[in-house]
Amino acid sequence: MIKEIKDNHLFWDGCDTVALAKEFGTPLYVFSVTEIRTQCRAIREEFLSRYENTRAAYASKAFNTLAMLRLIDEEGLSLDVVSGGELYTAIQAGFPAEQIEFNGNNKSIDELALAIDYGVGRIIVDGSQEIGLIRALCQEKQRKAKVMFRITPEVNVQTHAFISTGQKDSKFGIPLDEEILFPLIEEVIDAPEIDFYGLHFHIGSQLSDNHSHIAATEAALALVLEIHHRFDYTVKELNVGGGFGVRYTEKDIRQPYSYFLDPVMATIETFCQAHQLQRPTVVIEPGRSIVAEAGISLHTIGTIKTLPQIRTYASIDGGMTDNIRPGLYQAEYTGILANRAAEAATETVTISGKACESTDILVKDLQLPKVETGDLFATFATGAYGYSMASNYNKLAIPAVVFVEKGHAELVVERQTFQQLIQNERIPSFLMKE
């Protein structure tokens, strides 16, 4: 168990969180390396070693740092990046180019040039304009790009609308319209600068039901067959995206990878046999499910405000700046007092952030022991989209990140300093004091 309670303290992957807070300060992100490795192993056991010709690319936007990318490489997964900055980090981490997939609905020329120069394994094209850019760059550089098309499979998904991406009216993906999609496919099959691999979809995030993955797979397979008929071309690869849900609170159901992927693979294999098609390589892109539950955030409780008969607010030394998900899409979290972890709950407290926004509430109406200023609050499952969405709003510094494994702790991102907050700022000459 990576979570333990000993001597009234919360321990995370063998490390006393109270000691971590003392050594590294708060707010602090703490990631269990053991838990990340466990998730990678689950992907290997339930998918990669169960099915031939498969690949798993960690969707690094969930948490993209040098240390994390090294760990993912060591665990033998591929990597998905969605920007020049994420790609640059991957290059700096020495991530093998062939194992990188580049997604994004508006890649710039500079980003595409960086990807082509580094020789990334796949460029996942999100629209018609991008093909023209890639071909021009490849001609100029005398290179060939390995390309997939992200399609919009037109399925609706049981998740928050703000994290649903597979419906027709979406900024993501190429629509299944005949006049848009088929001319593009014909173009890339023929283009000398392009190695066309196949199709990609990603339909949404935090899913606990496999129906939308299966429906999207069926839509993609119909397209695979149509491409075969029209162009006598067999799609080599099908990427079914990520979106596997995690457990933030007791309300959430976390399904194993096999719950999603066994029926997806059965659907693909049955279809390919029925139509005598070679089964494409199948790729998944999990982000959240690899890191979310490995990460916790530690905050120190400051001001406590009690409104009799209404609510008690306990404010922490961070908030929406290190975890914007509650404010962004009403995401729910839970947590405990890490320094009094074995004590019984006696009151209802709302944990609020210190940013100047009323939506900066981390956890509403949580049962806790009587909270005191100076207590250490631990929020669970903040590993995905916490650090990666952190901001400097109110000029709060972005917290440090620590990796812990079996009792050993190591800093992997230093806390921002005030000096770093202004290092790119300049005073124009007309405002200089002499």
Ligand SMILES: *Cc1c(COP(=O)(O)O)cnc(C)c1O
């Ligand atoms: C965000 C994203 C993922 C990962 O989604 P999770 O819900 O974090 O698993 C995978 N593929 C693409 C293209 C994405 O944009």
